[in-house]
Amino acid sequence: MLTLSHPRAPDGHGSEDCRAVSEILSRIGDKWTVLVVQVLGRGPARFSELRRAIGGISQKMLTTTLRQLERDGLATRTVYPTIPPRVDYELTDLGRALLVPVNALGEWARENRPRIDAARRRFDAQVEG
Amino acid sequence: MLTLSHPRAPDGHGSEDCRAVSEILSRIGDKWTVLVVQVLGRGPARFSELRRAIGGISQKMLTTTLRQLERDGLATRTVYPTIPPRVDYELTDLGRALLVPVNALGEWARENRPRIDAARRRFDAQVEG
DNA sequence: CCGTATCCGATGAGATACTG
DNA sequence: CAGTATCTCATCGGATACGG
Numbered sequence: 304m305l306t307l308s309h310p311r312a313p314d315g316h317g318s319e320d321c322r323a324v325s326e327i328l329s330r331i332g333d334k335w336t337v338l339v340v341q342v343l344g345r346g347p348a349r350f351s352e353l354r355r356a357i358g359g360i361s362q363k364m365l366t367t368t369l370r371q372l373e374r375d376g377l378a379t380r381t382v383y384p385t386i387p388p389r390v391d392y393e394l395t396d397l398g399r400a401l402l403v404p405v406n407a408l409g410e411w412a413r414e415n416r417p418r419i420d421a422a423r424r425r426f427d428a429q430v431e432g
Numbered sequence: 433m434l435t436l437s438h439p440r441a442p443d444g445h446g447s448e449d450c451r452a453v454s455e456i457l458s459r460i461g462d463k464w465t466v467l468v469v470q471v472l473g474r475g476p477a478r479f480s481e482l483r484r485a486i487g488g489i490s491q492k493m494l495t496t497t498l499r500q501l502e503r504d505g506l507a508t509r510t511v512y513p514t515i516p517p518r519v520d521y522e523l524t525d526l527g528r529a530l531l532v533p534v535n536a537l538g539e540w541a542r543e544n545r546p547r548i549d550a551a552r553r554r555f556d557a558q559v560e561g
Numbered sequence: 562c563c564g565t566a567t568c569c570g571a572t573g574a575g576a577t578a579c580t581g
Numbered sequence: 582c583a584g585t586a587t588c589t590c591a592t593c594g595g596a597t598a599c600g601g
Contacts, residue, residue, distance in 0.1 A: 307434055321470045323545060324538035325463070332461015334594070348564060350563060352482070376551025387600085389562040397547055399440045404537040407597055409453035411533045416452060422505025463574075479583055490575055495584060516582040517581080 323363035335360055335368045338403055340394070343378060367372045377401060459504070464489055464497045466534055469523070472507060473531045476522035506530060
């Protein structure tokens with residue numbers, strides 16, 4: 304199932320795969336996407352709930368981020384034509400699947416953040432000196 | 433014990449952790465960082481090798497990306513004062529550790545890209561219609 | 562309540578030219 | 582070969598105002 308046309312890569316990662324990682328990361332690596340996905344990971348939520356749960360996000364960016372998630376099939380948008388209007392957002396199966404590797408990365412970030420911070424301080428001290 | 437339904441965060445992820453994911457993703461979610469990390473994952477390489485291995489990166493961006501990796505303690509920079517000069521870059525243990533969750537995300541991207549593309553086509557068709 | 566439209570500053574990133 | 586400096590353009594994201 305896995306074609307290994309390139310003998311170079313250590314364990315089956317072709318260079319197309321590298322581009323794939325890069326693209327998905329550029330896609331979800333913006334300021335708000337993963338935060339929204341993680342909040343939605345706790346269950347469906349409406350617009351204003353999301354906005355409150357994520358502190359500091361502007362209305363514009365929340366809308367934009369949610370539209371992108373919808374477009375990519377990671378979340379669904381359900382409109383209840385009541386007055387006042389109510390809109391629910393919910394992760395799709397695809398969105399929930401994404402949460403797995405994202406949380407793995409989160410775990411890594413949480414564990415290694417002190418090391419990164421220390422490295423930065425060392426580097427900046429060197430440069431300044 | 434954990435319930436599967438609505439209530440709280442599934443397994444002990446506080447909101448600080450969410451921010452941590454977000455920050456690390458914003459850090460490595462730029463256009464070139466993961467590509468460079470993945471190439472370095474195959475072993476040490478010098479500047480021009482990296483540049484060739486990654487097609488399309490400008491000299492400026494490669495330098496910038498490598499400096500950030502160095503600053504964050506993810507890669508080392510070794511200068512050989514020969515003529516012409518030679519500079520080797522290599523992943524640190526921290527950098528290699530990062531490769532694990534990044535590759536997991538890459539695996540997800542590779543597996544689900546067709547689904548994302550299909551969702552996008554559906555969405556765009558709707559909007560246009 | 563849930564958006565869209567617009568303006569604007571900050572950052573990202575390519576092209577090019579120059580140095581040790 | 583490896584890197585810096587500068588210019589330029591595109592995109593990101595916040596603030597604000599308005600509409601259904």
